[in-house]
Amino acid sequence: MAERVVVTGIGLVTPLGTGTDVSWKNLLAGKSGIRRITRFDAEATDMPCKIAGEVPDFEVEAFINRKDARKMDTFIQFGVAAADIALEQSGLEIGSHNASRVGVIIGSGIGGLTMIERTMRAYELGGRRKISPFFIPQTIINMTSGWVSMRTGAKGPNSATVTACATGTHAIGDAYSIIARGDADAMIAGGSEACICELGIGGFCASKALSTRNDEPERASRPWDVARDGFVMGEGAGVLVLESLKHAEARGAQILAEVVGYGMSADAYHMTAPAPEGEGGARCMKMALDSAGIAPEEVDYVNAHGTSTPQGDICETQGIKTVFGAHAKQGLMVSSTKSMTGHLLGAAGGIEAAFSVLAVHEGIVPPTINLDEPDPACDLDYVPHKARRCEVRVAVSNSFGFGGTNASIVVRKFD
Numbered sequence: 001m002a003e004r005v006v007v008t009g010i011g012l013v014t015p016l017g018t019g020t021d022v023s024w025k026n027l028l029a030g031k032s033g034i035r036r037i038t039r040f041d042a043e044a045t046d047m048p049c050k051i052a053g054e055v056p057d058f059e060v061e062a063f064i065n066r067k068d069a070r071k072m073d074t075f076i077q078f079g080v081a082a083a084d085i086a087l088e089q090s091g092l093e094i095g096s097h098n099a100s101r102v103g104v105i106i107g108s109g110i111g112g113l114t115m116i117e118r119t120m121r122a123y124e125l126g127g128r129r130k131i132s133p134f135f136i137p138q139t140i141i142n143m144t145s146g147w148v149s150m151r152t153g154a155k156g157p158n159s160a161t162v163t164a165c166a167t168g169t170h171a172i173g174d175a176y177s178i179i180a181r182g183d184a185d186a187m188i189a190g191g192s193e194a195c196i197c198e199l200g201i202g203g204f205c206a207s208k209a210l211s212t213r214n215d216e217p218e219r220a221s222r223p224w225d226v227a228r229d230g231f232v233m234g235e236g237a238g239v240l241v242l243e244s245l246k247h248a249e250a251r252g253a254q255i256l257a258e259v260v261g262y263g264m265s266a267d268a269y270h271m272t273a274p275a276p277e278g279e280g281g282a283r284c285m286k287m288a289l290d291s292a293g294i295a296p297e298e299v300d301y302v303n304a305h306g307t308s309t310p311q312g313d314i315c316e317t318q319g320i321k322t323v324f325g326a327h328a329k330q331g332l333m334v335s336s337t338k339s340m341t342g343h344l345l346g347a348a349g350g351i352e353a354a355f356s357v358l359a360v361h362e363g364i365v366p367p368t369i370n371l372d373e374p375d376p377a378c379d380l381d382y383v384p385h386k387a388r389r390c391e392v393r394v395a396v397s398n399s400f401g402f403g404g405t406n407a408s409i410v411v412r413k414f415d
Contacts, residue, residue: 112139261292278319306336
């Protein structure tokens with residue numbers, strides 16, 4: 001019989017602030033974390049997008065000593081900090097008695113792009129001797145999991161997902177599966193990303209994926225709105241502590257919610273565009289619900305992928321209608337927290353899973369801001385403008401990535 005899996009800790013580093021409480025408070029208040037870019041001089045470039053969701057208050061020394069911090073790209077620093085925050089809330093202690101039963105899966109969609117850009121410039125100016133001996137471990141994606149395991153002593157399953165914008169959700173889903181089949185008692189899982197640099201912004205500008213609403217940054221991310229013109233890049237990390245129910249109860253942990261289902265699928269259609277009518281995402285959601293043994297009409301809330309792209313928003317809406325049928329328009333709440341955080345790429349699924357857990361735990365659904373005039377093709381209850389206080393017994397969190405990779409998880413109020 002599969003182990004039941006629960007969430008006992010949440011760690012967030014987002015454009016809404018560093019720390020779970022501050023990010024959640026600002027999210028429910030409908031505050032935007034989108035601002036003019038300061039990570040580089042965007043004003044001096046010819047890039048059409050000059051806005052992003054930067055983490056506003058991150059102080060690396062609060063989490064990592066200076067010597068170790070120099071060996072990490074920013075995405076690793078964000079992931080380590082989020083893991084620290086999640087572990088502190090969970091109260092999970094790792095020692096010789098349990099180290100081999102605690103694992104880590106923290107992925108990233110792109111990894112150390114900022115350090116790659118910086119090192120290439122140093123190399124062009126000064127040659128090979130300007131390349132740091134830490135360059136490779138600063139940039140490779142599994143080093144967030146590696147650093148977390150080294151800092152905590154966790155010796156259980158250790159890996160990193162790399163599935164574009166589905167990364168964080170796949171990491172949490174894989175961790176859930178590992179615990180459910182009995183291969184670990186606890187997992188530290190999620191995603192981290194830090195790609196607000198000239199290469200990152202420039203690359204997405206070249207593909208014409210980003211919003212260019214530069215004069216109104218806080219209004220630029222507007223999922224399902226008829227005036228949406230692309231997504232806004234964000235940065236940060238979202239990490240959960242997952243445990244088997246019996247392990248969490250044995251140590252008297254506070255249980256925030258239960259993870260009950262996980263689905264994954266491929267569109268097999270296009271590098272960047274979703275499959276027509278959201279077919280791949282629909283199969284993914286259905287798989288997650290089937291694995292949870294939950295009927296569509298039992299779901300109260302969907303934290304949508306909702307990127308604010310013209311095609312993606314319509315396809316996800318169509319996919320939700322396919323899966324939920326009449327319930328999609330008769331009681332199902334759908335919102336996109338990306339309207340406030342921007343799109344954190346590989347970290348998106350981590351923070352959105354966290355928001356879904358908090359919605360279930362606290363009985364409140366975060367809003368979709370900037371939804372002033374819904375696209376006629378987007379006609380669900382997107383919880384516009386203001387958070388909604390109500391019982392949320394079951395929530396689904398969706399993440400769909402480039403390459404047509406899809407992930408959905410289902411969380412339920414713990415009884």
